[in-house]
Amino acid sequence: MSNLQFWLSYNNGAERLRLPVNPPSISVTASHGYEDIDVTKLGEYTVIGDEKLKEFSFSSFFPRDYNAGYCEYADIPKPWEAVKTIERWLKTRRPIRLTITGTPINYAVTIRDFSYEEKGGNPGDIYFTVSLKEYKFIHFRKIEVKKQATTKTKAVAKKASNSRPNTKVQPKSHSVARGDSLWKIAQRHLGNGSRWREIYNLNKGTIGANPNLIKPGQKLVLPS
Known part of the structure; x- marks a missing residue:
């Protein structure tokens, strides 16, 4: 027995399934988004985007x-009961959690593919392959909407605004930081x-001349 334990859990740990046989290997894919851009007279350049989900x-x-x-x-667990558990989690369309003890792998994930088969030489044993993708929880901030101003208040505000017109457009700017790109x-x-x-x-x-060579500290004007 190894120190590694492969766990799949559902509903904040209310249901847990530990793999009885550790996989011989696990494939982890981590990458960034890339955009190839043709710059006139300079050729093709690659812009590295944000990190993608594992x-x-x-x-x-x-x-x-x-x-x-x-x-x-x-x-x-009984093989078919374990299979039915994973299939039920898959059908809920809710994330589960993958945890491998002794490693940094502890992620909320979605089940992207789950395939299995029973081989003739090993009756009763069920062989499976599962593909998972990292899941990021999104938290929305509640914004309080103020009550609409009365007609009288609107008129006063409009009058004050008309008496002091501001025709000067304030340009936006950005100070380049380390790791920035256009x-x-x-x-x-x-x-x-x-x-x-x-x-x-x-x-x-x-x-x-080179749009990919921006330096920290440079102040760039942004389009309005």
């Missing part, structure tokens, strides 16, 4: 009978990374 996949089997040679514990700045301030060229066109004198 993906996990592994294979093992649910044995019909306990075998001290490969089983991690004695009170193993794509990231456009994504953060304009909501669309592909608008990086607008920022570059406004700041060619500051940035220079």
Whole structure:
């Protein structure tokens, strides 16, 4: 028996399933989003985007009978009951948690694929492969909406506004920090990374000929 324990849990740990046989390996995929951009007279450049969600996949089997040679514990679940548990979790369309003790792997995940088979040479044993993808919980902040102003209040506010018109447009700006790129700045301030060229066109004198070489401390004007 190893020190590693593979656990799948559901509903904040209300239901838990420990794999009776540890997978021989687990595949973990971690990557970033990439965008290839053709810059006139400079060729093709790659802009590295934000980190993508991790993906996990592994294979093992649910044995019909306990075998001290490969089983991690004695009170193993019945193969078909274990399969039905995972399928039920999958059908709820809710995240589960993957935990592997002795490793940093402890993630909320969604079940993307679960396939299994019963082989002729090992009746009763069910071999399976499962693919999981990291799940990020999103918390929305509650915004209090103020009551609509009365007609009289609106009129006073409009009069005050008309008496002191402000025709000067205040330009937005961004001070470049370590790790910034024009794509990231456009994504953060304009909501669309592909608008990086607008920022570059406004700041060619500051940035220079290569839009990928921005330096910490540079102050860039942003499109209105």
